[in-house]
Amino acid sequence: MTAQSQLAPQETVPDPRPRPRASGARLLRTLAESPEAGVIIACVVVFVVIAAKAPTYSSVANLQVMGRDLAQVGILAIGESLVILTGGIDLSVGALAGLAGILAAWFNVDAGLPAPVAILITLVICAAIGLWHGAMVTRLNVPPFVITLVTFTVAQGLSLAITSGTPINGIDPLFSNLSAYYIDTVPVPALLFVAAAVVAWFALERTYIGRQIYAVGGNKEAARLAGIPTGRRITSTYVASSALAGLVGILVIGRMNVADPSVGPGWELIAIAAAVVGGVSLFGGEGRIAGIAAGAILLELIANGLLALHVSPYFQQVVQGAVLGVAILLDRVRANYFGRGRR
Amino acid sequence: MTEVPTDPRSRAVVARLRGVHKSYGPVRVLDLPELDLHAGQVIGVVGENGAGKSTLMGTLAGSVRRDGGTIEVDGAALEPGSTEAAGRLGVTMVSQEFPLVGQMSVAENLLLGRRPRRSRGRYLVDSRALRAEAEEMLAEIGLSAAAIPVNRQVRALPVPTRQMIEIAKAWGRRPRLLILDEPTSSLGPVEAAMVLGLARRHAEGGGTVLFIGHRLDEVREVSDRVLVLRNGRLVADLQPGEATEERLIREMVGGEIAHAAPKARPTGSDVVLRIEELTADGLGPVTLEVRAGEIVGLAGLMGSGRSRLIHTVAGAQPATGGRMWLADTAYAPRGPRDGTTAGIALIPEDRKEQSLVPFASISSNVTVSILERISRGVLLEPRRQRDEAQAIAAHVNVRMQSVEQPIGSLSGGNQQRAIFGRAFATRPRLLLLDEPTRGVDVGAKAEIYELIDRAADEGMAVLVASSELEELLSICHRIAVMNHGRTVEVIDHGDATKERIMTAAAGTANLTTTAPGNGAIA
Numbered sequence: 119m120t121a122q123s124q125l126a127p128q129e130t131v132p133d134p135r136p137r138p139r140a141s142g143a144r145l146l147r148t149l150a151e152s153p154e155a156g157v158i159i160a161c162v163v164v165f166v167v168i169a170a171k172a173p174t175y176s177s178v179a180n181l182q183v184m185g186r187d188l189a190q191v192g193i194l195a196i197g198e199s200l201v202i203l204t205g206g207i208d209l210s211v212g213a214l215a216g217l218a219g220i221l222a223a224w225f226n227v228d229a230g231l232p233a234p235v236a237i238l239i240t241l242v243i244c245a246a247i248g249l250w251h252g253a254m255v256t257r258l259n260v261p262p263f264v265i266t267l268v269t270f271t272v273a274q275g276l277s278l279a280i281t282s283g284t285p286i287n288g289i290d291p292l293f294s295n296l297s298a299y300y301i302d303t304v305p306v307p308a309l310l311f312v313a314a315a316v317v318a319w320f321a322l323e324r325t326y327i328g329r330q331i332y333a334v335g336g337n338k339e340a341a342r343l344a345g346i347p348t349g350r351r352i353t354s355t356y357v358a359s360s361a362l363a364g365l366v367g368i369l370v371i372g373r374m375n376v377a378d379p380s381v382g383p384g385w386e387l388i389a390i391a392a393a394v395v396g397g398v399s400l401f402g403g404e405g406r407i408a409g410i411a412a413g414a415i416l417l418e419l420i421a422n423g424l425l426a427l428h429v430s431p432y433f434q435q436v437v438q439g440a441v442l443g444v445a446i447l448l449d450r451v452r453a454n455y456f457g458r459g460r461r
Numbered sequence: 462m463t464e465v466p467t468d469p470r471s472r473a474v475v476a477r478l479r480g481v482h483k484s485y486g487p488v489r490v491l492d493l494p495e496l497d498l499h500a501g502q503v504i505g506v507v508g509e510n511g512a513g514k515s516t517l518m519g520t521l522a523g524s525v526r527r528d529g530g531t532i533e534v535d536g537a538a539l540e541p542g543s544t545e546a547a548g549r550l551g552v553t554m555v556s557q558e559f560p561l562v563g564q565m566s567v568a569e570n571l572l573l574g575r576r577p578r579r580s581r582g583r584y585l586v587d588s589r590a591l592r593a594e595a596e597e598m599l600a601e602i603g604l605s606a607a608a609i610p611v612n613r614q615v616r617a618l619p620v621p622t623r624q625m626i627e628i629a630k631a632w633g634r635r636p637r638l639l640i641l642d643e644p645t646s647s648l649g650p651v652e653a654a655m656v657l658g659l660a661r662r663h664a665e666g667g668g669t670v671l672f673i674g675h676r677l678d679e680v681r682e683v684s685d686r687v688l689v690l691r692n693g694r695l696v697a698d699l700q701p702g703e704a705t706e707e708r709l710i711r712e713m714v715g716g717e718i719a720h721a722a723p724k725a726r727p728t729g730s731d732v733v734l735r736i737e738e739l740t741a742d743g744l745g746p747v748t749l750e751v752r753a754g755e756i757v758g759l760a761g762l763m764g765s766g767r768s769r770l771i772h773t774v775a776g777a778q779p780a781t782g783g784r785m786w787l788a789d790t791a792y793a794p795r796g797p798r799d800g801t802t803a804g805i806a807l808i809p810e811d812r813k814e815q816s817l818v819p820f821a822s823i824s825s826n827v828t829v830s831i832l833e834r835i836s837r838g839v840l841l842e843p844r845r846q847r848d849e850a851q852a853i854a855a856h857v858n859v860r861m862q863s864v865e866q867p868i869g870s871l872s873g874g875n876q877q878r879a880i881f882g883r884a885f886a887t888r889p890r891l892l893l894l895d896e897p898t899r900g901v902d903v904g905a906k907a908e909i910y911e912l913i914d915r916a917a918d919e920g921m922a923v924l925v926a927s928s929e930l931e932e933l934l935s936i937c938h939r940i941a942v943m944n945h946g947r948t949v950e951v952i953d954h955g956d957a958t959k960e961r962i963m964t965a966a967a968g969t970a971n972l973t974t975t976a977p978g979n980g981a982i983a
Contacts, residue, residue, distance in 0.1 A: 325584050326576060333562050333573055340560035343524075343544050344574030403564045 146455070153397035153452060154409035161416045168423035175426040182305050184422050186297065186373060189307030190215075190366055192414035194385055195392035196318050197362035199410045200355040202393055203322075204335045205402025206255060206262035208356065209386050210247070210269035211363040216382020217273040218244055218367030222293070223286040223377030233290035241364045248360030252353025270383070277379040286377040297372030307369050311411075314362065319407040331355060336403025391438060392417050395445040399453075417441065473500040475638055475669040476521065476552075481530035483516050483693075491516040491693045493530070498638065503660050503670040505684030505704075507677065509713050509930065509963075513693035514673045518640050521671070522554035523547035535637065551637030555627050555644055563616030568595035570615050571630050598633040603655055621648050628656060632663075639663050640671045645679060646764060657683045675762050677706050677967055691715055710967075714930065714959035726938040726954065727754040731788060733890050733922035734774065739783035744769040744946045746783060751891070751922040756913060758933035759926040761943035761966050767926035768810060770943070771895045774924065775807040776800035788890060801830070806889035808880055810896040812873070816880050819869030823861060824850035826868045827883040849886070857882035857912060874905020881912045885919075892916050894925040898932060910936050930959050942966050 169176040194211050201208040218240050225236035247269060254260040299306045322328035333341040334348045342348050366385075371377040396413025398405030420441060424434055476498040483491040491513040498504055508514050519525030521532065526542025533539065534550040547553075561570050568591050576583075577590040595611040602625070609622060618626075624647050631639060641660065645653035660670045660683050674680035680687060687704040689697035689712040697712040730753040738746040744766045751757045759767040772778040774785065776794025785792045787803050794800045800807065809815035817826060827850050828835065835849050836842060850864040857878045861871060868876060877897065884892060897913065898906045913936055917923055927933050933940050940957050941948045942965040950965040 324586050326586060327584065329565075329569060329586060330574070332565060333569070336562035336564040337560060340562050340570075340573065343560050345545055345548065346574045403562065 152406075153448070154406055154412060156448075157396055157409050157412040157416055161412055161419060164416060164419045164423065168419070168426060172423070172426035175423060178303060180422065180426070182300070182303065182308075184418050185305045185308030185311075187422065188414060188418050189305075189311040189369055190385065191388050191392055191418060192311040192411060193314050193362050193366050193369075194389035195396070195410055195414045196314050196407070197359035198386070198389040199393040199396070199398050199405060199407075200318070200322075200331070201262070201359045202390070202398050202400060203331055203402055203405060204352045204355050205338070206352065206355070207390070207400070208251070208266045208359045209263065210251070210266040210273060211359060211366075211389055212385030212387070213270045213273035213277070213383045214244060214247065214360055214363040215367035215370065215385060216379065217277045218364040219371040219377045219381070220277045220280050220286065220367075220379055222368050223289050223371055224280055226290050226293075227286050227288050233292040236290075237368055240368065241361055244364030244367075245357050245361045248357035249353065251360065252349075252356035255356065256349035256352050270386070274383050277382070281377070281379045283379060285379065289371060289375065289377060293368065293372035294375050295372070297369050307373070310365070310369070311414075314365075315407055315411045322407060327351065327354070332403055334403075388417060388438070391442040391445075394449065395441060397449075399449060413445075474498070475500045475535060477531075477533040478521075479531045481520060481527050481532060483520060483525060483528050489693055491520065491527075493517070493695055496688075496695060498669050498671065499686075500669055501664055501667050502685040503664045503672055503683050505680035505687040506671060506673045506690065507680055507687065507709055507713060508690035509928070512690040512713070514690055515642065516693070517690065518554060518556075518642055518671065518673060521547065521638065522552055522640055524554070524556075548634070551635075552640065553631045553634050553636035553638070554640040554642065555631045556642050557646065561615045561623055561627065564614060566612050567609055567615055567618070567626055568592050568611040570626060571595045571598050571611070571633060573630070594633075598629045602629050602632050602659055604629065621652055624648055625652060625655075628659065632659065636668065638669045638671065640673075642673045643675050643763075644672075646675060653679070675967065677709050680704075681706065681709075689713055710960055710963050714963055727752055727917075730754050730920075732786075733788055734924065735786040736774070737784050739770075739773065739780055739785060741769060741773045741778055741780045744773060744778075745781075747943075747946075747948050749941055749948060749951070751924055753890075753920050753922050754917050755939070756917050756923040756925060756937045758937035758940040759924065759943055760930060760933055760940050760962050763928070765943040765966065766946040767928075767943055768895050769946070771807070771893050771924065771926050774800070774891075775805055775893050777807070801887065804888075804890035805893060806830075806884035806887050806891070807893040808884055808895065808897060810899060812876055812880065812899075817868055817876065820867050822865045823854060823859065823868045823871070823879055824864040827853045827864075827879050827886065830883055830887045853882040853886050854879065856885065858908070872905070874901040874908065877901055877905070877909055878912065881909070881916075885916065889921060892921045892923045894923065894927075896927055897925060898927070898929070906932075930962055933957075933962075934959065944968055 165176075174180055194215065198208055198211055221243060222236045222240040225231045225239055226233050229236075231239070251262070251265055251269065254265045255262050297305075297307055301309060322331065330341065330346045331351050331354075333344070333346055334351045338348055367382065370381060374381075392414040393405065393410055394400065394413070395416060396405065396409035396411070398410060398413075417438060420437060421434055424437060425431070429437075474497045478493055478496040478498075481491065481493045481496075482489065506514050506517065516525055520527045520541075521539075523539070523542060523544040523546055531538060534552060537550055539550055539552070540546040562573065565573075572591060572595060577587060577594040579590045579594065580587040581590065592611055596606040599606060599609055599611070604625060609618070609626070615623060615626065624644065628641075628644060639660075641656070644656050648656065657679060660672055663670050664685065672680065672683060681701070681704055684704070685701060687697075687699045687701070687709065688695055689699070689709060691713060696715070699708070732750050733753050734749075734751040736747055736749045738748055740746050747766075747770055749757070759770060761767050769778060773780050776797045776799050780793070787805070790803075792803055794803070797807070813819065824847055828846050831849065832841070832846075835845050847864060854861060854864060859871070859875050859879045859882065861875065868879060871879065894913070898909050901909065910932075913923060913925065925933070925937065934957055937957075938954050940952045940954075940962060942950045942952065942962055944966055949968060952961060
């Protein structure tokens with residue numbers, strides 16, 4: 119019975135403004151409505167604490183390392199988040215990033231194409247894969263989890279098949295220039311991460327298309343009834359996610375100066391973790407770029423910090439998993455705060 | 462009540478329906494040979510649950526695809542089953558479930574899917590224009606921006622406020638035909654009066670309002686014309702002067718009802734379920750007794766708490782107060798499992814969603830509740846399971862080829878019988894039924910009534926919630942009428958008439974007093 123939301127008759131027009139509450143409750147509400155604030159605070163705290171214990175942590179050289187790492191995880195997380203905002207998930211981004219690196223290197227080295235052309239073709243292929251994901255999800259109702267898992271498997275296999283398992287050497291210097299250059303002291307990949315974040319923020323917050331993506335993720339039926347082209351909006355997020363994965367793949371081969379077929383798979387989980395830590399709800403419709411970027415930064419600060427503190431690398435995954443666990447716990451606490459307003 | 466407007470404008474036909482009909486399975490839920498809706502009128506629509514009101518509205522608004530017939534809006538044909546097409550022709554519906562995006566702001570919800578009229582960019586969000594237009598839309602229906610801050614997330618707002626936002630959203634589309642589906646059911650008296658005022662204003666501005674009401678006094682107050690639906694047919698088309706409350710109820714329930722032969726109410730048998738002052742979210746206080754071999758019905762309108770009472774007794778919804786006893790033992794379920802252990806079987810309302818695994822076999826579906834009993838430790842015994850399934854299916858007369866066929870391949874009535882078989886197999890003391898005949902055809906209904914009778918004959922106490930009065934009248938020893946979460950009247954079979962039940966169910970006398978603790982403000 120759907121009309122269970124029967125209300126007691128009320129004597130006055132309900133005033134939705136919250137009654138004056140204790141400041142603790144107000145703080146709770148602020149944190150519940152904008153979890154980004156909490157993640158940003160966590161970034162600052164983690165940075166300050168680790169920097170105090172390990173002096174090398176805040177050195178320029180280390181910050182540059184973190185900046186380049188961040189480009190990988192952060193750009194993947196932004197694309198991944200777009201998909202999650204619509205209520206989907208993209209498991210293919212890590213493997214696709216790996217395949218993109220292999221493809222770009224293969225076009226450049228084995229097919230002899232100039233580097234810019236190789237990059238362009240690679241990005242177009244990735245975008246086409248995203249389009250395919252979107253079409254399968256919106257036209258045939260294939261669960262996003264399944265269709266992107268297919269791509270994950272195929273992409274991982276293709277990387278190995280193309281290279282027969284051996285890395286491709288001799289790629290154009292343009293690739294490493296993309297990854298190794300600095301503007302002033304800031305590594306280019308870090309700037310690309312910032313650029314991707316700004317573009318995504320602008321698209322989501324300042325354009326109708328972005329707002330409609332939130333609407334589709336928040337309540338698909340409401341969006342459909344309001345005349346929003348839900349299928350196209352969902353598909354666009356898969357295209358963006360795959361294209362950004364392609365970009366990451368190209369940055370990675372530049373950084374290593376070799377296209378290694380074994381890199382990539384596994385990154386999708388870090389990307390998803392960054393999104394969730396940053397306040398993106400896995401049910402869709404909720405999460406902002408500031409939080410996603412902060413989530414990616416927090417994970418990188420912790421990962422790098424553990425090295426700086428000489429913690430065994432084997433513990434890294436344990437810590438990352440624990441951070442994700444805490445983030446999911448907080449997400450559910452927040453959901454309960456809003457009560458039955460959501461699933 | 463206003464007189465029928467004599468203004469010539471009111472003669473213009475806004476919507477013309479010819480031969481519109483709709484069936485769900487074998488049940489024809491709407492059949493309207495001819496209906497014209499005129500401009501400048503508020504047209505009230507009343508009928509019992511399942512009379513076809515919502516189907517009529519959905520057909521017009523495009524959310525329900527009609528099976529046949531034509532609808533013209535201002536002379537243009539309305540394509541079936543498309544809300545977009547209906548919207549283009551100026552038909553807008555405010556439904557009971559508000560399609561709002563909880564995570565987005567009030568302003569964005571109000572302008573969902575379109576740009577503010579004064580927006581500067583084509584693609585870029587002009588948040589100032591958005592806010593301004595949202596505030597105008599609220600002001601348009603008489604709400605101040607101070608009462609509803611347009612920047613708040615919708616999910617943080619109480620349900621009545623959301624309803625008003627939904628109305629503002631519909632109003633802002635400047636519809637020709639505005640459909641309001643029980644718009645006041647979640648509102649307090651002040652906002653309810655506002656909504657009625659808006660309906661009148663729309664009509665006086667030359668538009669048409671189709672107003673589905675559950676409170677007859679409201680419908681009579683606001684309407685220029687009242688349509689009464691029964692079993693999907695238009696049975697009365699009344700002018701305001703004719704539409705007295707008694708007349709409306711009489712038309713809604715139809716003429717004489719063929720009562721089934723009254724059954725003797727078991728006296729002296731043990732009380733199986735005793736409820737005292739039971740309360741839960743949106744329910745109570747309720748006090749009720751059900752004896753062994755007795756069938757007690759729960760009647761009431763949508764949202765009156767019928768299902769909630771059933772669910773609370775079953776342990777599926779937490780009680781917030783009061784006490785229950787099962788055969789003189791205190792019973793305070795913490796979950797449905799406590800209910801089943803205590804000897805309660807629940808047959809829920811939604812067969813597909815809550816009862817069945819459609820693609821699994823009949824055998825596994827009907828034995829799922831008794832697997833512990835028919836297994837050796839944790840190991841299943843396939844042969845024994847199949848034999849039990851055969852026995853269960855035979856007991857309730859499920860027509861099938863084999864117990865191994867998927868239960869989803871059976872007809873609705875056969876599926877429901879299988880579910881009864883599963884419930885009987887647990888040998889319950891108390892059988893809880895929620896809408897036991899929804900979606901089954903007439904023949905199958907009779908067989909399900911027989912099964913309910915048999916349950917009572919076997920000594921079970923039966924509590925059955927139903928929106929169909931005939932059903933309750935023909936099978937129950939007593940009928941408890943619910944209104945706003947409480948049982949307002951318990952009527953013995955011999956004294957029960959549809960009129961009496963409807964009057965109690967739609968009664969307004971006690972509604973303005975303090976209501977039960979239904980704190981559904983999410």
